[in-house]
Amino acid sequence: MALSYTYSDYRGKAAEPIFEEIIFENDTIGKNLVAFETDVKAETIFTETTATATLQAYTSGVPTSAGDLTAWDKLVTPVKVQFYQEFDPNSLRFSRFKRDIKTGSWEILSNEFEQLVIGGLYAKKVAYALEYEFWNGVKSATKTAVAALTAGTANTSVGAAEKTAVAALTASQIDGVLVKMIYNSSNASGTAGVGTRIKVAGTTLTASNLKTELDKVYAAIPALTLTNQEAPRIYCAKGVKQMMVQANNVTTDYTKPFDISPNADSFYFNGLEVVFVPIPANVIICAIPSHLVWCTDLVADVNRLEMNVIANNREDMFIKHNMTLEAHVANQAYNVLYVG
Numbered sequence: 001m002a003l004s005y006t007y008s009d010y011r012g013k014a015a016e017p018i019f020e021e022i023i024f025e026n027d028t029i030g031k032n033l034v035a036f037e038t039d040v041k042a043e044t045i046f047t048e049t050t051a052t053a054t055l056q057a058y059t060s061g062v063p064t065s066a067g068d069l070t071a072w073d074k075l076v077t078p079v080k081v082q083f084y085q086e087f088d089p090n091s092l093r094f095s096r097f098k099r100d101i102k103t104g105s106w107e108i109l110s111n112e113f114e115q116l117v118i119g120g121l122y123a124k125k126v127a128y129a130l131e132y133e134f135w136n137g138v139k140s141a142t143k144t145a146v147a148a149l150t151a152g153t154a155n156t157s158v159g160a161a162e163k164t165a166v167a168a169l170t171a172s173q174i175d176g177v178l179v180k181m182i183y184n185s186s187n188a189s190g191t192a193g194v195g196t197r198i199k200v201a202g203t204t205l206t207a208s209n210l211k212t213e214l215d216k217v218y219a220a221i222p223a224l225t226l227t228n229q230e231a232p233r234i235y236c237a238k239g240v241k242q243m244m245v246q247a248n249n250v251t252t253d254y255t256k257p258f259d260i261s262p263n264a265d266s267f268y269f270n271g272l273e274v275v276f277v278p279i280p281a282n283v284i285i286c287a288i289p290s291h292l293v294w295c296t297d298l299v300a301d302v303n304r305l306e307m308n309v310i311a312n313n314r315e316d317m318f319i320k321h322n323m324t325l326e327a328h329v330a331n332q333a334y335n336v337l338y339v340g
Helices: 096-100 109-135 140-147 158-169 179-180 210-220 240-247 299-303
Strands: 035-039 045-051 068-076 078-085 197-201 235-236 267-269 273-275 281-288 292-295 305-309 315-331 336-339
Touching: 045 096, 045 292, 068 078, 068 315, 078 109, 109 179, 109 299, 109 315, 140 158, 158 179, 158 336, 179 281, 179 336, 197 210, 210 240, 210 336, 235 240, 235 315, 240 273, 299 315
Parallel strands: 035 292, 197 336, 235 273
Antiparallel strands: 045 068, 078 315, 235 281, 267 273, 281 336, 292 315, 305 315
């Protein structure tokens, strides 16, 4: 069974509290770091449009058509995914958790264990695993397709570092944001190929070079993105938060490259909010939040799990967690992707 418990003979008073494994919270959902498209039971359509308007000389005769109006649909189908494991609550009978197991041989569950371990730690692990998948997921077929591409420096080519980043990901259920920016079929022809993201070649990020590398990202942001009513965000790996604090601490000319709040709960660079998500260490994404879309039936499904006996004639139990998930990246040409 999935429950492995190495316990001491429980005789004295158990120390409080229980020390849970420390894990990252699902900030993508908890802090609304991207857009959410919900009530998607099977599929949804995202429509994108582009246009060019051409000024030409007036004629009182027959005018010549000039300019373009282009629109295309992208069908997005969330994938139904699941977490499932079984455990035997009888393992708790001699542990600290027996304290609140009700009297009677039929009573086998501990409220403390349910709340702290299953509803606490395990539920957090599930939420974080889904967040990780949203950002870093890659299908086996996509890994193969990207590996077959020829690396180049042009924006129309996959970068060498981008190929390496995709190859390092473990094949899973969906293509996440990182992979969708590199390779996708969200275009007018519907043909899968290199994404139209703005590619920035990077390096290994450190506290000493972080400002220099973020300057490259900022310089690559289209002016229209910077002046858009919805401000873009800079998405960095979790470890970059520590680098930013270090970078601010080593400056000697009383200037700070990063605007960090006194309690270090908000970070800004050149006026843009910096947020930290579970992407690879040397990846930076800059995008308007509504361009990055978490597609699902119901966001609250992240927090819903089912626990019950495996069968009516058994006392061992299962934990099951179902939800749908898909990532979509819109307006690709306005989003910056830095990969080192």
